[in-house]
Amino acid sequence: MWLPKTGNDEMRILHRGLAKAGIIFFLLVNAFVSLAQKPAPPNIIFLLTDDHRWDALGVAGNRIIQTPNLDRLASQGVLFKNAYVTTAICCVSRASLLSGQYMSRHKITDFDTPFSPSALAQTYPLLLKKAGYKIGFIGKYGVGTKHQPSTEYDYWSCTKKSQPDYEVLNAQGQLIHDTDTVSSDVQKFLGQFANQGPFCLSVSFKAPHELDGNPPTYVVQSRFKELYSDVIIPQPLTADPTYWNSFPDFFRTDQNIARQRWKPLLSTPALRAETVRNYYRLITGVDEAVGKLVEQLKALHLDQNTIIIFMGDNGFYLGEHGLEGKWYGHEESIRVPLIIYDPRQPTNRRGNKSTQIALNIDVAPTLLSLAGVPIPADMQGIDLLGNLKNSKPARLDFFYEHTFMGSPRIPKVEGVVTSDFKYMNYIEHGYEELYDTVHDPHETTNLAHNAMYTKKLKALRNRYKVLKQAAQ
Template sequence: MRIAVVDYIRCGLVLFGGLLIALPTSANDRPNIIYLMTDDQRADSLGCMGNSIIQTPHIDDMARQGVVFENAFVTTAICMTSRACVFTGQYAARHGIWDFSTELTEDQLSKTYLGQLHAAGYRTGFIGKWGVGDPKSADALLDFNQGFSGQSQYFAGDVQKKQGRHLTAKIGDQALQFLQECDAAQPFHLSISFKAPHCQDSRDILSDQFPSDPTYESLYESITIPAPYTAAAEYYDRMPDFLKNSINRDRWAVRFRSPSRYQQSVKDYYRLITGVDAVVGRIRAALKEHGFEDNTVIIFTSDHGFFLGEYGFAGKWTPHDVSIRVPLVIYDPRLASRANPLRRSEIALGIDMAPTILGYAGVTRPREMQGVSLKPMIEGRQSSLWRTSFFYEHWFTAGGRIMPCEGVRDARWKYGRYFVPGQVVAGVARWEELFDLKTDPHETVNLARDPAYADVLEQQRAAWRRWRQQVQ
């Protein structure tokens, strides 16, 4: 009996060169994928990460049903470069985006996870802060493009009077529009890049630095948020002069200069995150409404962390954990029936996001990607070999107000190397840091000049040299 080619296709097979090749036979083989990324959200600013004050019920619910990575980091802590790392799956030393004016090339864009998913037949969407030049540069890769360049504003009207609909809520509206236009016959991917909880940059010491949605204005009002103990002046005094006089300190003066200002800023920072959580809830409800809930993987993370007064600083940029550590929750409804929530202690990186997204889509990652898919680990199939350290890089200087630096972090040690201005490529050190994270997890005692740790320091320098060459 002769079997038509169409019958093979209906069975999930295709005849190629005399061989039957299996094709995806169900929607589960090509799930929908939603990638949610906040801006400036530190790792400890979720309930599921141990914060007993902040209210993030929808993300916490995903964490209970999904996987929480307790040691998730970015390889650079500044918006545009970190986003380029996420898009490309590469260290900045390879993709070359170090400033706000450089864009990804057409070839680079085609090899981002967005370009690869579009080529693989996914309906692709992007909403929010693009962060790497003009989002229109990605029009050819996106079926739905609501990206914006720059920082945008939380309110279209007067920011201080909070006039108009809050930007986070608008992003939620756009997400629901995208989902409404999706069809079960075609898998979709949606990336949402929130502005929140990034501040509304202003040098006005009286302005609201974190303009939150009035909906959440009463949240946290009766609570006093404790300042970190490293906010004490003695820890600022230990810093080198170039950090004492950096933009980190300038931003601290605007946002955290007094106890009352600290309470206002941190509470608004938390309110912005609660606003994001509400959008997560709206998205999950829409997935259920449209019949996508059982086949949509959701990834939630941030582009980098944020100082909330530690060492007398605000902002990010340095290699300290509060600057580079981020939340990471991955929810796969196909695995949600597991009896216990899963928490992983392995090091996960921002450069792993692109390979992970492509892994869920069944798309082979481009060879240029340096990150690794977390999907096998989530499914319990990972190799016993996994990274035990990673490289940190930051070359953006903001006209000399931010010091370029690099470093290496593993489970025990952190080595940081700040460079002499103009000698970054040569790697000439202006200042070195060495922290024993086992005994000093808050990075308060610099051991780099302690003779007792000279051997450890040299080992870490050697690791830095190896990593620096490897990531090119």
């Protein structure tokens, strides 16, 4: 390299300058290479079913129901075997899903109360939008139905009713089932936003929720009406009248909504068998929609960078304890399916069946973490996938609360759920339940007045007070 004739000092200065320039050039090149190699933010699809109990999936051990597409997602992702909701009613649970907070903190306790503008801004879709995501919502929003945040979303296709109609007329005058309508809207969203950067789509099916009425009914897609017709539906252990009769007088009344709805749908083996078949048929319809979604992601070449999360908004009694519905603290009511499928994970991490306690309040922080977005301090949930790497579970118990309406229609209940015991307190009446869920998984024997469990009862009472305070 030719250099001009200079003195020694000038030469040293020149060399130092060239060296510094070389270092700066090297750093700039590395920065550009690093930027080019940085993976694109993942697309996220959150799928929610309505009244979907944890064991109504083939992968959960149900040998009757047909859910091959959801089972496949679970086999390639993570199935959380102990997933729960912190309040088993749709409006509150959906607010917890969006905000990552207990009802005690987000204060949405009914079907009419919307998020305040400041609270809405801290829900996972709006936080992802702020981070550059396109966001969409399809189906049943379910929070403050009269004040929906449709203008905040890039794509919005939600009913203004608190519950969608199962069948609506299309432009050609044909009746279209809600599950098919939702599936069609998913296809429209993906077609529109596939090439517009990262997206987060929240999809809320009405299925398998009953159609409210007197009596309630199940409206099934015509192609599934004969499915399961030749299958024998077994009676659950706690469908025996003994268990309904064991409830205290304030609970054991015909004014109890769960008992009212039980009568026309589950009060005989024949009624129960057909109700369960219809419930399963609606879930199989959702599974079909999930299969179509996965196929479209492949066709659009989005399948390798799109995370799919599937969950139920609360569980559902199908005759257990002489009840229909949700609300109370039994496993049938509060335990739900939860699958997280991330195609970016190495194959040796797929097919994991986690036994850690997962909650609906964990959905928002988990989604934000997957997108690389900071989790707000006010969120009370955890990053589920991040915590799978820990040798110890992130939580050993959680606070349960349900205070909508109250006695006699829906007696208010709060409590603590642990990995081996459950404590529930009907707060209007001071009535306590204590179940050993390891040795009594069907919750047949209330141990609250058993002298052998006095110490355990006292410990869970104290823990209940601590968790109740922390939930606020």
